[in-house]
Amino acid sequence: MRSNILKKKKKFIEIKSQVVRIQNFDKKILVELSNKEKILCKKLFLAANTIGNTKIIFESDKGVQKTSFLDDCPYLIYGVTNNRVLNKFLSKSYSVIAPKLNNFFISLYNTNKINLSFLLFYFTGYKFNFLKKFNSKFLPFVKFIQIWDKKTKIQGFLERDMSYLVKDKKKDDNHHLDILNLFKIYTVKITQTKFGEGFHYHNLKIKKNNKWYIFDNYMKKYFNKRVFCLDSSSEEEINPGPFTITQMAIAYKKLGQHLK
Numbered sequence: 001m002r003s004n005i006l007k008k009k010k011k012f013i014e015i016k017s018q019v020v021r022i023q024n025f026d027k028k029i030l031v032e033l034s035n036k037e038k039i040l041c042k043k044l045f046l047a048a049n050t051i052g053n054t055k056i057i058f059e060s061d062k063g064v065q066k067t068s069f070l071d072d073c074p075y076l077i078y079g080v081t082n083n084r085v086l087n088k089f090l091s092k093s094y095s096v097i098a099p100k101l102n103n104f105f106i107s108l109y110n111t112n113k114i115n116l117s118f119l120l121f122y123f124t125g126y127k128f129n130f131l132k133k134f135n136s137k138f139l140p141f142v143k144f145i146q147i148w149d150k151k152t153k154i155q156g157f158l159e160r161d162m163s164y165l166v167k168d169k170k171k172d173d174n175h176h177l178d179i180l181n182l183f184k185i186y187t188v189k190i191t192q193t194k195f196g197e198g199f200h201y202h203n204l205k206i207k208k209n210n211k212w213y214i215f216d217n218y219m220k221k222y223f224n225k226r227v228f229c230l231d232s233s234s235e236e237e238i239n240p241g242p243f244t245i246t247q248m249a250i251a252y253k254k255l256g257q258h259l260k
């Protein structure tokens, strides 16, 4: 895939400037760049992700009221486990388990090389400076665990001034507790990554004339099927866990389809 992308890249001109605004213009799309240049194109492929695309759409269409997107915000568990299945996947510093079911994903961090005072600080919130000289290798069962599942996706809304509001979580969203039980992880502390600080922004929606549109549909309707999204904004649902390579493959496939 890499060599195919590099081959294709040679056919394109690289412009080191940001897209500010897009407009329909004489059956084409007029793109305004931050260096004040304007480009007229037959087709436009956006890959600026949810925040970048939101800024472009707010600038381009004054009728857009707000946008919304999902951020995948894993639980961060400070725990103790000696589960054989988890440990089997644990490499020197970092390992992952991605069951075929694909409905959850666990990142397991080996804490053995972390300074003992840091480790205790993460777990308890108290500083133990006198332990700075020691590492944590004699605490092999202590782990940082991240759990991603279908319910770790948090929805937020972006206003035109780019302020945001987070949708309240349902009270019964405790799916991760089943996973902790399954792997017999004794939990010391659980936190959840905050919206906006998560890892996989996706599912961009646009509110216009009091109606919500998924991003692809909004662009089809208002930009005459000439603007296409290649980034994860237009993925309504993504699997939990690392997603970048999948997104690159999706982008590559979509580009090929639209350039035919």
Ligand SMILES: Cc1cc2nc3c(=O)[nH]c(=O)nc-3n(C[C@H](O)[C@H](O)[C@H](O)COP(=O)(O)OP(=O)(O)OC[C@H]3O[C@@H](n4cnc5c(N)ncnc54)[C@H](O)[C@@H]3O)c2cc1C
Pocket (backbone or CB within 6 Å): 017, 018, 019, 020, 047, 048, 049, 051, 052, 053, 056, 198, 199, 200, 201, 230, 231, 232, 233, 241, 242, 243, 244, 245, 247
């Ligand atoms: C802390 C962190 C760790 C992560 N770790 C992993 C990991 O280990 N494995 C994994 O698979 N994924 C990881 N991810 C997720 C991964 O980064 C994203 O899933 C992936 O980058 C999404 O790709 P994208 O093309 O949709 O958007 P992006 O990679 O965000 O690309 C958008 C690009 O558009 C540019 N842009 C924005 N606005 C404009 C504009 N107006 N004009 C022109 N360009 C613009 C931006 O500068 C950016 O380069 C991590 C994410 C975070 C935040």
